[in-house]
Amino acid sequence: MNKYNPFNPNSVVSTNLFAGRKDYVLRILKKMEQVKKGMPASFFLFGERGIGKTALAKLIMHIAENPDQLLGNLKFLTSYYSVDRGQNINDVLQASLNELTDKMPPSVLQYLGNRLGSLLKNGKFTIGAFSLEMKSQNERNIVVRDQLIAILSNLIDAIKKETEDKKHDGVLIILDEMQNIKDMSMCAQLLRGIITTLDVKSLGNIAFLLIGYEKVHKALCAVDPSARRQFASVSLGVMPTDEAEDVLIKGFKEAKVLWNQDALDSNILATGGYPHS
Numbered sequence: 698m699n700k701y702n703p704f705n706p707n708s709v710v711s712t713n714l715f716a717g718r719k720d721y722v723l724r725i726l727k728k729m730e731q732v733k734k735g736m737p738a739s740f741f742l743f744g745e746r747g748i749g750k751t752a753l754a755k756l757i758m759h760i761a762e763n764p765d766q767l768l769g770n771l772k773f774l775t776s777y778y779s780v781d782r783g784q785n786i787n788d789v790l791q792a793s794l795n796e797l798t799d800k801m802p803p804s805v806l807q808y809l810g811n812r813l814g815s816l817l818k819n820g821k822f823t824i825g826a827f828s829l830e831m832k833s834q835n836e837r838n839i840v841v842r843d844q845l846i847a848i849l850s851n852l853i854d855a856i857k858k859e860t861e862d863k864k865h866d867g868v869l870i871i872l873d874e875m876q877n878i879k880d881m882s883m884c885a886q887l888l889r890g891i892i893t894t895l896d897v898k899s900l901g902n903i904a905f906l907l908i909g910y911e912k913v914h915k916a917l918c919a920v921d922p923s924a925r926r927q928f929a930s931v932s933l934g935v936m937p938t939d940e941a942e943d944v945l946i947k948g949f950k951e952a953k954v955l956w957n958q959d960a961l962d963s964n965i966l967a968t969g970g971y972p973h974s
């Protein structure tokens with residue numbers, strides 16, 4: 698009989714097997730608690746290939762949408778989107794918003810339907826539909842930005858109006874594989890415009906979590922110097938040995954295999970702190 702192997706390097710660890718990374722999680726959660734109060738926060742999570750960025754994002758997403766007294770009692774509407782090669786930010790954000798609609802309560806969708814006109818049709822958002830005479834790229838960028846602001850401000854408005862027991866805290870949008878995005882400078886400017894405008898309108902219950910390699914974070918800051926302030930940089934490093942051991946022990950327990958602590962202690966260094974090793 699094949700034993701179940703919980704360490705599948707091709708899939709992202711399930712939340713119950715996730716181990717370590719406590720300081721990173723707490724740091725991000727602390728900011729999410731502020732987002733809940735209307736202070737927007739955004740992050741850029743970077744680190745080497747396979748270091749555990751997506752796994753950490755998946756855990757944050759889980760915590761953000763399932764209220765837990767010990768973890769800030771968060772209840773965010775969340776989306777996760779993995780950017781494909783050459784995609785532009787408009788399409789990525791449209792897809793993220795459409796992932797959010799699947800999780801929206803009917804009352805919220807209805808509220809949006811009443812306000813957004815053609816931006817929301819059959820429960821799906823369409824942004825960037827231009828009239829033919831609108832040719833310049835700059836004009837188009839402004840339209841897209843304003844459409845996104847219209848959608849997000851109405852959405853945050855709507856969740857603020859939900860009944861107390863069902864109320865969402867805000868919106869968390871996770872964009873993974875940011876190295877694939879086509880228009881990084883447009884992206885930085887656009888997100889900043891959205892966040893600032895919502896903040897000024899007292900609708901700052903929004904967080905973006907961008908994920909990519911360090912060079913992408915550098916590129917983002919290079920094209921937009923304010924990005925360094927706007928996006929809290931979270932640099933994910935190799936795991937300390939005790940955390941790497943926790944990963945293995947959790948997996949062993951899950952697979953119901955026995956392990957020898959001495960052998961584990963002597964072999965753990967070989968992983969170099971890479972969770973998938």
Ligand SMILES: Nc1ncnc2c1ncn2[C@@H]1O[C@H](COP(=O)(O)OP(=O)(O)OP(=O)(O)O)[C@@H](O)[C@H]1O
Nearest residue numbers: 706709710715716746747748749750751752972973
């Ligand atoms: N804290 C953790 N506990 C348990 N397993 C983990 C942890 N972090 C990562 N892993 C596992 O290690 C592997 C690699 O992690 P992950 O896919 O998150 O890395 P990544 O940084 O997103 O990689 P890439 O740069 O290729 O996108 C996955 O199988 C994941 O489930």
Ligand SMILES: [Mg+2]
Nearest residue numbers: 750751752873
């Ligand atoms: Mg990843």
